[in-house]
Amino acid sequence: MRRPPAGVSLVVPTVGRPSLAALVASLGDLAAAPVPVELLTVDGRGRGPAAARNAGWRAARHEWVAFLDDDVIAAPDWLQRLVEDLTVEETVGGVQGRITVPAPAGRRPTDWERLTAGLAGGAWITADMAYRRAALQQVGGFDERFPRAFREDAELAYRIRGAGWRLLRGGRTIVHPVRREGPWVSVRTQRGNADDALLRHLYGPRWRDLLTVPPGRRRAHAAVTAAGVGALALAGAAAVTGRRAVTAGALAAGLAWAAGTARFAAVRILPGPRTPREVATMLVTSAAIPPVAVAAWCRGWLRWRGARPLPVGPAPAAPLPAAGAAALSDVDGVARHSGVPA
Template sequence: MISVVIPTLGRPSLSALLERIRDDDLEIIVVDDRPDRDDRLETPGRVIAGPARGPAAARNAGWRAARHEWVVFLDDDVLPDPDWPRRLKADLAAAGPEIGGVQGVLSVPLPDDRRPTDWERVTAGLADGAWITADMAFRRTALSAVGGFDERLPRAFREDAELAFRVRQAGWQLRRGDRRTTHPVRPESRWVSLRTQRGNADDALLRRLYGPRWRDLLAIPPGRRPRHAAVTAAGALALATGVTAAITRRPGWALAAAAATTAWAAGTAEFAATRIAPGPRDRHEVATMLLTSVAIPPVAIAYWLRGWWRWRSAEPASAPAGTPATRVVAA
């Protein structure tokens, strides 16, 4: 038997997912993570109440309630292939005792008749991600050894990569399997790129925990934060020198304000062009990219600084007392 844990916020996609994975050899555990639960979810498995503190905490609640050695995490907006249960069992049967986790093959369908939008490209990046919990199986023993997901990471952002790092550090290997799952692009507002900047606070925590090489350790691609910091600094300098020039009426301050404004405009234009070029370039997308490219750098840096201060004394998550974190256990 295999346990399947699905945290949910009650998305309509949950029903199709549950129908796809219906199988006598799978224990289905749905973690209802809605803060206000006003209706009962109908599922073929068990429903447990989530702590409403984000996906990391919800997944922890799910695997701790599981009855079997292998625990598979699925997002509630994915759609596994029709043969997913059979391929899952084959993936896990082929895993030797040194294997602590097996990832499914994730695909993100993009439109055939036009270039993808910025949000569609961001979602498509999940297909190349390492150890994404949209479809990821772990041994329960491995999860217990490292204490599960770090609940200080409250968003669906980096929490899976961080867990995978600790599982590997504890002595297990991770590999990719053959089962396949589709992750559709969720409809979102044009401001979704601003909302996702909250993840910079989580990045600040990971920097505190793992040092300057945290991206390399967790297999996370490089980001644009240094450029965002430079653009934000240029904008702040342009504002400060511009105000000073207006008050003092001195040419030197006016020249400084002009130089800083030029640097800010050049950095912002480069960022916007980078996002616009691969997209559909219609009026709505171009306007969205221009507006959000102005706002993203300062918003990203503000969240980073907020996280840096909040987690200034953070320590790495530790395994439960008495747990041999380097032990490799057979199924």
């Protein structure tokens, strides 16, 4: 039987971006929502977004918890559509919103813009994802071993589905603008390979299929990195020994590295605007990404040896905090802005 939510808590981890004000403004008057709504903003700069979201939902007063990123904009009818999305059967544990990413006007998107646009097709992304508080309680919430906004939402969704809850896609919409980033953003994002290594330990070689994560380039990056390291090592040996066979091996390895790097750069350059700046950025970062990605994977592999998934408990009755509960203390870094009286 479908029934509307008794109330919704909105949880927004934030790192102090100016965009937070735009998000809050786009939500409109919370007191005018069809059901009781509260907004909780959580300081996400300490232990990462997973820990921040956990602090938020554990402080939530309502039956449903809707997570939003601090750099999105809600559609004018977002609150009304949220209530409609959450009018579902008791077996539904979560409902995802729809994400749109504005395309650049009059030109092809850059590599970073295409990466951000991929959010529109992602599964169970917490840029706009609502969960029953009971489902979050049953699985223990987000796994705080994930320190970045990367994979922690897909991993949570997998555990919630494994606990027997259904997940649906709703009709509400948010806009996710493309953040301004520097030329090295694609290199910095390779730190997420450490989180992929954790998932490999947790769920085995089929973790991408299980968590609905698209294929990556780890094997290609490993091959290119091995060729580059081999070329450098053989070149050093050739300089010492002077042997032609070693020199030929260094040349072959170097050519393999150059070919792999050029292929990777072409995949990133051809769909883009192909401006001199973008092409130069793609060439340099395409050389840097493979070794950085492999190093991050190796660090994660070593760090998370023996890691196991969080335990799943029995479905709780999901008792809610008292209606008169005070806002959380500064220890939790949560600020409560309620559309209904405390």
